[in-house]
Amino acid sequence: MNLRKAGGNWVEGDRFFDREVEIEALMERVGDGIHTLVTAQRRMGKTSLVRELLRRLRVQGDFATVFVDLEDAVTAADAVVEIAAAARGVRSTWGRMTDWIGQSSSAAVDRIEELGMSELRVKLRARVDAGNWRTKGDAVFASLAESGRPVVLAIDELPILVNRLLQGHDFEMTPERRRDADEFLSWLRKNGQAHGRRIPMIVSGSVGLEPILKRAELSAHANIFAPFDLKPWDEETAIECLGALAGSYDLQLPEEVCRRMCRRLRCCVPQHVQQFFDKFHEYLRRAGRREATPDDVSQVYSQEMLGVRGQIHLEHYESRLRMVLGDEGYSVAIDLLTETAAGGGVLGEQSIAQCGAYLSSLPDRVTVRVADVLHVLEHDGYLARLEDGYRFVSGLVEDWWRGRHSHGFVPFDRRLN
Incomplete structure (x- = not known):
């Protein structure tokens, strides 16, 4: 192919x-x-x-x-x-x-x-x-x-x-x-x-x-x-795609490398899979190599996928939220996602309740409901529901969000004290 x-x-x-x-x-x-x-x-x-x-x-x-x-x-x-x-x-x-x-x-x-x-x-x-x-x-x-x-x-x-x-x-x-x-x-x-x-x-x-x-x-x-x-690719389909791309550009991506790439992404969104390959290709070109090693995966992921140039492809995750939720809902969504990223990728029921309590304590009344914001975040693939809360669907989006928003973030429980 x-x-x-x-x-x-x-x-x-x-x-x-x-x-x-x-x-x-x-x-x-x-x-x-x-x-x-x-x-x-x-x-x-x-x-x-x-x-x-x-x-x-x-x-x-x-x-x-x-x-x-x-x-x-x-x-x-x-x-x-x-x-x-x-x-x-x-x-x-x-x-x-x-x-x-x-x-x-x-x-x-x-x-x-x-x-x-x-x-x-x-x-x-x-x-x-x-x-x-x-x-x-x-x-x-x-x-x-x-x-x-x-x-x-x-x-x-x-x-x-x-x-x-x-x-x-x-x-x-x-x-x-x-x-x-x-x-x-x-x-x-x-x-x-x-x-x-x-x-x-x-x-x-x-x-x-x-x-x-x-x-x-x-x-x-x-x-x-x-x-x-429309579901994400499963891991085997994503590996097959990476192999086909490697063959088209005369690169050697061993199966172990492809599998590590997929597990870094966690959710094999087709555009993210192909973006990862593109970054790998450029990385190997600069290094004068045509074969990737498992150790390259972390380097390409952290330096290229999460680097300044790689983040351009991820910024729409933030801009689309403001478009749908408006300024008020957007602010709540940013806080919820950052609380999730800062909390190890999981947003528990206690944090959700604390978010609602914090919004209720503000002098200017917030009209948007936390449940409605969470509905958008779940429907549009930011978060997935767990038995007792939510977690990021994509490892790539989670890592990008943590790096972009976690610095200086104050968790909800500390805001209430």
Whole structure:
């Protein structure tokens, strides 16, 4: 197998590794017209999985495919524009949407194909606004549904858009913003129910949708999506990946080295496994060697994976928390995770109770609940529940968090004294 480095981006085709069971399960869901919400912790490869699924569906020819990225969308109108622009590849769709650009059917299709994606977005955005986005969006779905083949609509970063609708850029959830999010989700749900078998949707994102909706009391909108939990690689799969990468770059990574790498990570998140290999490759290159030894593992892990350059890949673990939880919840999450890291990787029930007591003792009332923050941390893969508390899922994230936040940290029990 000629497996190449991913470079931190999504991969497909020859660079896509494993996940055959997951691809088969998603193909079955698509064939049954089931809407799917792909859930997983950070860097698990959700986008790569969906992209590879769409590629294989295109090769088979039974489905048309549309991939939409809503990371930069701010409003419901933006989302409709992004869906419409991404649908340009379904030629028959634009023949039914001539009013969007005011030309005859054949001229409209020809004109759409002439435009670059950025120019197309600008032209579409001029025709979609707060007053008509629902009507325009309905037209997009109706046109896709009338295509010659069923259309798989993959919507990436839907949770980020929903979170922006709810909280804005100041992380303040207001009744008006909740109404806007409710309206958008109701529209998406309505079209999903109306066109299910013709337009099966696959939703994914770098933050979890369910905790966002739960916090806003809008969870009912997610019930049209069947959850699909993408698990980390098991140790043997990760070792196989490391071996394939080593073979592609003419390196020798003995099995014992690969196994030690996996046990350092503890949770074999695909992006972390490939990042570890990348750091190992550069380390050996600088040393003028092509064979790794077990003693190299600790050196590469501590100096490269946890070094300044390696931390760039981990900083999103912190930034995404603020996006989902807002300033107040973010502060509580930082404290909970740091208490966990400083306490040997385990957050006990006593520490959780002390956190709640400390927040209650503050002169400025804290509205966020500790239980809600823990729900986000568990759902998004920071912590895993134990019988009497929580622990970090990833050894890499735990070690990085300890090094980043533990210095000068005051535990909850000392704050109460």
